[in-house]
Amino acid sequence: MSSTPKPDDELAGTEQPFVSHLIELRDRLVRAAIAIGICFGVLAIYPGPSALYDLLAAPLVAQLPQGSTLIATNVISPFMVPLKITLLAGFLIALPVVLYQVWAFVAPGLYSHEKRLVLPLVVSSTLLFFVGVAFCYFFVFGQVFKFIQSFAPKSITAAPDIEAYLSFVMSMFIAFGAAFEVPVVVVVLARMGLVTVEKLREFRGYFIVVAFVIAAVITPPDVVSQLALAIPMCILYELGVFAAGYFIRYSKAPDEGAEPS
Numbered sequence: 225m226s227s228t229p230k231p232d233d234e235l236a237g238t239e240q241p242f243v244s245h246l247i248e249l250r251d252r253l254v255r256a257a258i259a260i261g262i263c264f265g266v267l268a269i270y271p272g273p274s275a276l277y278d279l280l281a282a283p284l285v286a287q288l289p290q291g292s293t294l295i296a297t298n299v300i301s302p303f304m305v306p307l308k309i310t311l312l313a314g315f316l317i318a319l320p321v322v323l324y325q326v327w328a329f330v331a332p333g334l335y336s337h338e339k340r341l342v343l344p345l346v347v348s349s350t351l352l353f354f355v356g357v358a359f360c361y362f363f364v365f366g367q368v369f370k371f372i373q374s375f376a377p378k379s380i381t382a383a384p385d386i387e388a389y390l391s392f393v394m395s396m397f398i399a400f401g402a403a404f405e406v407p408v409v410v411v412v413l414a415r416m417g418l419v420t421v422e423k424l425r426e427f428r429g430y431f432i433v434v435a436f437v438i439a440a441v442i443t444p445p446d447v448v449s450q451l452a453l454a455i456p457m458c459i460l461y462e463l464g465v466f467a468a469g470y471f472i473r474y475s476k477a478p479d480e481g482a483e484p485s
Contacts, residue, residue, distance in 0.1 A: 232351045233398050234282050240485060243276055244290075248329060249265030253325070253451070254323040255321070255325055256321060256322040256325045258320070259318040259321040259322065260311075260314050260315050260318045260322070261314075261316070263313075263314035263315075263318045264310060264311055264313075264314030264315075265314075266314075267310050267313055267314055267317075268310055272308065273306030273307055273310045274306055274474030276306060276309050276310055276313055277305060277306040277309050277386075280309055280390075280393060280406055281294060281386075281389065283361065283365035283366050283369055284358060284369050284389060285367070285385065286366070286369075287366070287369040287370050287372075287373045288382050289372070289373075289381070289382060292382050292391060293382060293383065294381055294383065294384050294385070295383045295384070295385055295386070296385065296386050296387075296437070297385050297387070298387060300355070301385075301386055301387050302386070305386050305390050307358050307388055308390065309390065312394075316354075316357075320350060323346050323350055324344075325399050327342070327343065327346055332341075341415060341471060343411070344471075345408055345411065345418075349405055349408045349478060350406070350410060351462075352395075352401075352404040352405055352407065352408065353401040353402075353404060353405065354401075355402040355404055356400040356403060356404030356405075356456075357397050357400060357401050358398075359400060359404070359456070360396050360400040360401075361397075362451065364396070364400065364449055364452045364453075365393075365396075365463075366447045366451075367448045367452065368444060368446060368452075369447050371447075371448045372444075372446065372480075379385075395442075396449075397442070399442045399443065399453065399455060400461060402455065403438070403453055403456065403457050403460075404460060406457055406460040406464055407460050407462050407463045407467055409464070410424060410461060410467075410468055411428040411464055414468035414469075415452075415468070415471055415472055417477065421465060421468050421469050421472075424464075424465045424468065425465060428461070428462075428465075429460050431458070432454075432458050435454045435458050435461070436450070436454045436455040438453075438454070439451075439453040439454035439457070
């Protein structure tokens with residue numbers, strides 16, 4: 225019997241495109257890893273892991289009693305923690321390159337009107353995440369640490385562990401960075417047709433309650449950090465509702481028979 229594939233065989237000839245997609249994915253992952261590695265290497269040379277950690281710890285150190293410092297309870301913590309912070313900083317700096325590689329990989333399979341939506345969302349989500357992290361570092365940390373230290377009894381000497389502090393900072397950065405993505409989530413939900421702009425406006429009161437519940441769950445048990453997260457979420461929700469109507473019109477398909485570009 226002949227092994228020649230039948231003319232109507234749907235899988236015939238699909239092996240090569242699949243392999244080519246895997247090769248392209250590998251290449252783009254390598255480029256993203258190289259970008260992160262370069263940023264990590266530059267930061268490791270200047271300003272250096274120790275300086276980066278001092279910068280990250282500055283909001284807490286500024287609120288500690290005079291003479292108090294952070295401590296390391298693990299033997300390798302003084303080496304590993306600054307190294308982790310340097311890698312994190314390298315990833316954040318290289319994030320635009322990483323997202324570009326993701327965009328370049330998926331763009332050929334999108335319709336032209338979808339590209340008009342995805343690219344602004346990728347850029348805006350990146351900027352919003354950075355704004356959330358910056359807001360947390362420059363405003364929230366100072367207020368939270370000041371509030372916590374004001375309740376500390378005089379008989380207690382504050383000496384936080386550097387690994388515990390890194391874990392706290394990471395969780396807060398992720399929480400605020402993700403919370404600032406509310407406009408992007410609102411726009412995507414509206415654009416996908418899962419909810420209308422009118423329904424989003426009606427849900428405004430419920431979202432305020434949801435925002436305060438989320439803030440109470442993922443932030444420390446102090447009113448300052450909870451308000452600092454919940455209030456921006458409510459404001460960003462309104463921004464997302466406003467932007468949803470514009471993006472729906474901007475990314476609307478010209479006709480049902482549009483072909484991928």
